Amino acid sequence: MIQKFRSYGLAVSMILVLALFAGCKNEHHTIRQAEFSDSHAITITFASPVDADWAKNPANFAVCEKQDPDILADIASLILTPDGKKLTLKLAEPLNQNNHHTVTLKEILSDGKSGGTADVTVKKSYAGYLIQILIGAMIIQNFVFSKYLGLCVFFGTSRKKSTAVGMGITFTIVICFASLMSWFFYQFVLKPFHLDYLQIVVFIGLVSLTVQGVDTILRKVNPKLFKAFGVYLVLVIANCIVIAVPLMLANNEYNVWESLMLALGAGLGFLIALFLMSSVRERLEFADIPKSYQGLPIAFIVAGLFALSFMGFSGMTLF
Amino acid sequence: MPKTTKSNTQLVVSGLLNENPIFRLALSMCPAVGLTTTVMNGLLLGVAVLFVQVFSSCTISLIRNHIHPRIRIPTYTLTIATWVTVIDLLLAAFVPVAYKAMGIFVRLIVAFAIITMRLEVFACKNDLVPSFWDGVGMGLGFLFGMTLLGGVREILGMGSFLGYDLLGFRPLLFFVLPAAGFFTVGFMMAIFNYVETVYNRRKKERMA
Numbered sequence: 001m002i003q004k005f006r007s008y009g010l011a012v013s014m015i016l017v018l019a020l021f022a023g024c025k026n027e028h029h030t031i032r033q034a035e036f037s038d039s040h041a042i043t044i045t046f047a048s049p050v051d052a053d054w055a056k057n058p059a060n061f062a063v064c065e066k067q068d069p070d071i072l073a074d075i076a077s078l079i080l081t082p083d084g085k086k087l088t089l090k091l092a093e094p095l096n097q098n099n100h101h102t103v104t105l106k107e108i109l110s111d112g113k114s115g116g117t118a119d120v121t122v123k124k125s126y127a128g129y130l131i132q133i134l135i136g137a138m139i140i141q142n143f144v145f146s147k148y149l150g151l152c153v154f155f156g157t158s159r160k161k162s163t164a165v166g167m168g169i170t171f172t173i174v175i176c177f178a179s180l181m182s183w184f185f186y187q188f189v190l191k192p193f194h195l196d197y198l199q200i201v202v203f204i205g206l207v208s209l210t211v212q213g214v215d216t217i218l219r220k221v222n223p224k225l226f227k228a229f230g231v232y233l234v235l236v237i238a239n240c241i242v243i244a245v246p247l248m249l250a251n252n253e254y255n256v257w258e259s260l261m262l263a264l265g266a267g268l269g270f271l272i273a274l275f276l277m278s279s280v281r282e283r284l285e286f287a288d289i290p291k292s293y294q295g296l297p298i299a300f301i302v303a304g305l306f307a308l309s310f311m312g313f314s315g316m317t318l319f
Numbered sequence: 320m321p322k323t324t325k326s327n328t329q330l331v332v333s334g335l336l337n338e339n340p341i342f343r344l345a346l347s348m349c350p351a352v353g354l355t356t357t358v359m360n361g362l363l364l365g366v367a368v369l370f371v372q373v374f375s376s377c378t379i380s381l382i383r384n385h386i387h388p389r390i391r392i393p394t395y396t397l398t399i400a401t402w403v404t405v406i407d408l409l410l411a412a413f414v415p416v417a418y419k420a421m422g423i424f425v426r427l428i429v430a431f432a433i434i435t436m437r438l439e440v441f442a443c444k445n446d447l448v449p450s451f452w453d454g455v456g457m458g459l460g461f462l463f464g465m466t467l468l469g470g471v472r473e474i475l476g477m478g479s480f481l482g483y484d485l486l487g488f489r490p491l492l493f494f495v496l497p498a499a500g501f502f503t504v505g506f507m508m509a510i511f512n513y514v515e516t517v518y519n520r521r522k523k524e525r526m527a
Contacts, residue, residue: 145498146497147353148349148353148497148500149349151348151352152345152346152349155345155348197404197408199426200400200403200404200407200426200429201397201400201401201404204397204400204430205393205396205397208393208396237396237430238430238432238435239430240349240431242430243427243430244423244427247423247426247427248423290509291512292510292512292516293505293509293512296505296508297505297508297509298505299505300502300504301501301502303501304498304499304501304502304505307497307498307501308496308498310498311496311497311498
């Protein structure tokens with residue numbers, strides 16, 4: 001059983017490494033890098049020196065947030081380094097670095113020759129962005145304590161620590177698979193055919209399918225593991241989080257890595273919440289509670305206290 | 320549960336009180352905690368759930384003899400998902416502002432345990448008419464619970480009801496905090512439990 005977990009850990013770390021590499025890609029051959037240099041500026045590094053005359057003309061540049069291309073940011077000044085390879089665009093107003101920005105460079109002139117027009121996407125370090133999504137879903141916007149989802153299963157399975165951990169692990173695995181499948185279907189079937197209104201039906205179908213699939217495979221491949229976690233599989237389907245995550249990643253147009261991080265964060269966040277809650281509820285067994293509060297009412301009040309403390313994370317940004 | 324022997328009125332009343340989905344069965348807690356900051360939100364989601372519950376119950380009770388027992392759960396899920404899509408599109412078209420305030424919860428009705436549970440224990444064993452009234456009872460019970468929670472939180476937190484200023488001051492601002500949903504549900508459940516124990520004790524004394 002421990003070896004099984006080791007191999008899961010290996011798979012997860014491999015996915016993380018792949019995610020790091022996925023962030024590095026070139027968009028235009030003359031542009032090597034584009035990044036936020038401070039709250040007001042974007043720095044673009046060119047592969048070969050560009051002409052100073054071209055670089056000093058603000059009409060050659062347009063900066064906007066990727067989601068609303070109509071609203072252009074005002075460029076206050078343009079600074080080119082003496083070697084002509086690094087250009088800093090100073091903007092009149094501060095940038096929201098959480099959003100992706102697009103910089104359009106019209107007819108890049110290098111040694112008098114035009115290099116064509118380039119659209120460059122400027123974003124924060126991709127690995128950092130992914131980790132932000134992961135931590136965000138796990139702690140800052142914890143699905144149980146900050147979004148109030150998945151409560152039925154949460155209160156049902158947090159009586160004992162062993163149950164809580166079993167449920168948490170099963171849930172994390174299922175939600176990762178289900179989200180990836182939903183992402184795939186949304187991007188390659190629902191969107192191209194304009195079937196967006198079928199989201200709910202398709203996603204819930206895929207989730208049930210995943211649960212059934214994991215059930216069948218686990219039963220055959222590892223009966224011991226199935227004995228330990230099989231009972232929780234049925235409960236996964238009754239958990240709102242498992243359907244909320246696909247809906248959220250369809251709304252936000254996440255790509256495959258971002259979707260995986262959101263799903264993983266949701267699963268691990270649920271595991272954390274279950275573990276915290278079960279530790280408290282095991283102690284509540286021995287506490288002297290008024291009769292009307294025994295069972296669920298006191299569990300709700302404990303959850304409320306947790307939710308209050310999780311409010312302390314709100315608005316936190318990491319990178 | 321075999322075929323029901325209760326009358327239609329009994330079905331509705333049991334959904335409202337002694338089998339109240341929120342306070343007694345403790346199912347579908349997510350919206351009860353997350354969406355009851357105002358009466359209006361609670362009321363609208365309650366209506367949406369009532370709609371989905373009634374229509375799904377009727378659909379399942381009509382086709383119950385044609386469903387193979389092994390695929391009954393997927394059938395329930397897809398039936399519910401269809402009706403949720405209907406109400407989702409209807410709300411988005413006719414009450415866009417309130418729809419936005421409810422956020423993702425309308426779509427999440429599809430995962431509410433209460434609806435699937437009523438289909439499993441009631442609608443798949445009973446005829447159309449009792450299933451309809453059971454759906455109405457459960458939906459109304461949910462609506463009642465949501466409105467009660469929303470009312471308590473809005474009056475205590477904002478001093479208003481349905482947006483109209485009642486008290487002129489805010490007695491306990493704490494109750495409009497999202498986290499206070501847990502406390503409100505906890506207190507209400509405790510009150511329901513207390514009333515039940517007192518009621519049972521009285522009944523016993525009367526018998527003796």
